[in-house]
Amino acid sequence: xxxxxxxxxxxxxxxxxxxxxxxxxxxxxxxxxxxxxxxxxxxxxxxxxxxxxxxxxxxxxxxxxxxxxxxxxxxxxxxxxxxxxxxxxxxxxxxxxxxxxxxxxxxxxxxxxxxxxxxxxxxxxxxxxxxxxxxxxxxxxxxxxxxxxxxxxxxxxxxxxxxxxxxxxxxxxxxxxxxxxxxxxxxxxxxxxxxxxxxxxxxxxxxxxxxxxxxxxxxxxxxxxxxxxx
Amino acid sequence: xxxxxxxxxxxxxxxxxxxxxxxxxxxxxxxxxxxxxxxxxxxxxxxxxxxxxxxxxxxxxxxxxxxxxxxxxxxxxxxxxxxxxxxxxxxxxxxxxxxxxxxxxxxxxxxxxxxxxxxxxxxxxxxxxxxxxxxxxxxxxxxxxxxxxxxxxxxxxxxxxxxxxxxxxxxxxxxxxxxxxxxxxxxxxxxxxxxxxxxxxxxxxxxxxxxxxxxxxxxxxxxxxxxxxx
DNA sequence: CCTCTTGATCTACCATACAAGTCCATACTA
DNA sequence: TAGTATGGACTTGTATGGTAGATCAAGAGG
Numbered sequence: 139x140x141x142x143x144x145x146x147x148x149x150x151x152x153x154x155x156x157x158x159x160x161x162x163x164x165x166x167x168x169x170x171x172x173x174x175x176x177x178x179x180x181x182x183x184x185x186x187x188x189x190x191x192x193x194x195x196x197x198x199x200x201x202x203x204x205x206x207x208x209x210x211x212x213x214x215x216x217x218x219x220x221x222x223x224x225x226x227x228x229x230x231x232x233x234x235x236x237x238x239x240x241x242x243x244x245x246x247x248x249x250x251x252x253x254x255x256x257x258x259x260x261x262x263x264x265x266x267x268x269x270x271x272x273x274x275x276x277x278x279x280x281x282x283x284x285x286x287x288x289x290x291x292x293x294x295x296x297x298x299x300x301x302x303x304x305x306x307x308x309x310x311x312x313x314x315x316x317x318x319x320x321x322x323x324x325x326x327x328x329x330x331x332x333x334x335x336x337x338x339x340x341x342x343x344x345x346x347x348x349x350x351x352x353x354x355x356x357x358x359x360x361x362x363x364x365x366x367x368x
Numbered sequence: 369x370x371x372x373x374x375x376x377x378x379x380x381x382x383x384x385x386x387x388x389x390x391x392x393x394x395x396x397x398x399x400x401x402x403x404x405x406x407x408x409x410x411x412x413x414x415x416x417x418x419x420x421x422x423x424x425x426x427x428x429x430x431x432x433x434x435x436x437x438x439x440x441x442x443x444x445x446x447x448x449x450x451x452x453x454x455x456x457x458x459x460x461x462x463x464x465x466x467x468x469x470x471x472x473x474x475x476x477x478x479x480x481x482x483x484x485x486x487x488x489x490x491x492x493x494x495x496x497x498x499x500x501x502x503x504x505x506x507x508x509x510x511x512x513x514x515x516x517x518x519x520x521x522x523x524x525x526x527x528x529x530x531x532x533x534x535x536x537x538x539x540x541x542x543x544x545x546x547x548x549x550x551x552x553x554x555x556x557x558x559x560x561x562x563x564x565x566x567x568x569x570x571x572x573x574x575x576x577x578x579x580x581x582x583x584x585x586x587x588x589x590x591x592x593x594x595x596x597x598x
Numbered sequence: 599c600c601t602c603t604t605g606a607t608c609t610a611c612c613a614t615a616c617a618a619g620t621c622c623a624t625a626c627t628a
Numbered sequence: 629t630a631g632t633a634t635g636g637a638c639t640t641g642t643a644t645g646g647t648a649g650a651t652c653a654a655g656a657g658g
Contacts, residue, residue: 153611154441182641189614192422195640196429203433205523212619212640227467227523234468238460293435293457297527384641410610420643425610442610442649 155189160197167206168307174219174366181252204300207245228304235298240341243333251288266319312355385419390427397436398537404449404596434530447598458534463579467529470571473519473563481518496549544587
């Protein structure tokens with residue numbers, strides 16, 4: 139609280155318990171291990187992950203900021219249910235942010251990262267032909283992250299990650315066939331092509347078209363698993 | 369962690385200490401009471417606000433997610449310094465999000481909220497002619513919030529609030545004269561006009577033009593207060 | 599003068615104990 | 629039977645003590 143002290147920086151890489159619990163919980167929620175509506179108890183999670191209640195509590199605070207869980211004071215914590223209204227806003231937000239990213243990418247893009255993207259796309263194409271869902275998903279995340287990093291939009295990418303969590307959760311409910319996987323890769327290629335051509339409008343269109351696809355099956359999921367929705 | 373239980377809802381409105389500390393700290397940082405680079409200590413803030421360290425800690429976690437503070441494990445917590453690179457991304461993100469909001473507002477907008485906006489603008493116009501900075505700022509926030517709410521984008525507004533905090537902090541460093549206040553109100557009117565006319569392109573342009581204005585004086589501040597930047 | 603060690607003193611982190619609110623089954627009452 | 633207390637078993641919220649890690653200053657040794 140005193141005078142602005144430089145506070146010298148040295149790097150520490152100790153993985154805190156809070157961070158660990160947050161990551162595990164986040165993954166568990168996105169992967170539907172804890173489906174929407176699941177009641178989470180600080181104490182229960184603490185014993186399960188073998189930490190005290192405090193790190194769990196702090197992890198839940200972070201997740202509640204993203205909107206993955208809802209903390210109801212003195213009453214409990216639940217995994218947030220899916221709402222079409224919320225998902226609509228999530229889609230709008232992600233479209234807006236990622237569209238801005240690719241448009242900026244058309245202005246300037248780190249050539250080194252540009253090179254690494256080819257490798258990502260190749261990995262993804264191979265995984266698509268093999269129907270390797272895990273690799274596809276990982277590469278997809280890497281692709282979008284590389285776009286943001288290359289366009290010098292790392293902070294915006296952090297925001298995208300938050301809304302992306304909601305979309306990933308829905309995507310885990312929709313089975314992906316190989317055709318849709320191949321389409322995914324083609325859409326990625328279209329985005330990169332537009333950036334290479336320095337064509338903002340084309341990049342914008344390609345990205346929005348790509349993101350629109352993801353929530354295509356939301357109505358069907360709603361019909362099948364109404365208990366996941368609110 | 370069990371079966372998805374409905375978890376009946378009843379309303380509680382207890383203002384938690386954590387929330388209180390978070391709000392006060394947030395305000396203190398934005399208003400430059402705690403300028404960039406200020407060292408914050410959990411214990412010190414706890415005694416100052418007369419709560420224990422735990423609520424303070426949780427509040428700091430929330431603020432660190434927004435990016436207003438940086439928690440360095442085992443070393444300390446500081447109020448984040450301003451970086452032009454970060455502010456560039458903040459501007460891009462806010463433009464993208466609020467542009468999306470007004471474009472959606474052109475499709476559908478709650479008529480009741482539309483009515484309330486006139487009152488906000490009138491309040492703001494009066495405050496502008498009187499040079500009432502506090503009222504201007506409050507009304508500005510209300511205006512943008514009303515746009516988001518009317519367009520049914522409340523979740524997106526939450527995201528905007530986070531990036532807006534950074535812009536508000538910078539704005540606190542730039543003195544506002546009455547002319548720029550009047551311009552502000554006119555820009556708000558232009559946005560509303562475009563929405564009334566259901567003209568997405570016009571609304572988009574008006575919003576981006578409005579937001580661009582805010583960071584106009586950033587270079588000057590950088591020159592004057594280099595110690596606030598990194 | 600420079601380098602390294604050492605220990606005092608900070609910090610955030612984590613665990614534990616306690617407080618307070620909510621819900622629900624049960625028993626009591628009219 | 630219907631309605632209402634009541635007590636206990638949850639929940640999250642808050643307070644506090646202890647721990648490990650980081651920094652820094654003083655001093656020893658070269």
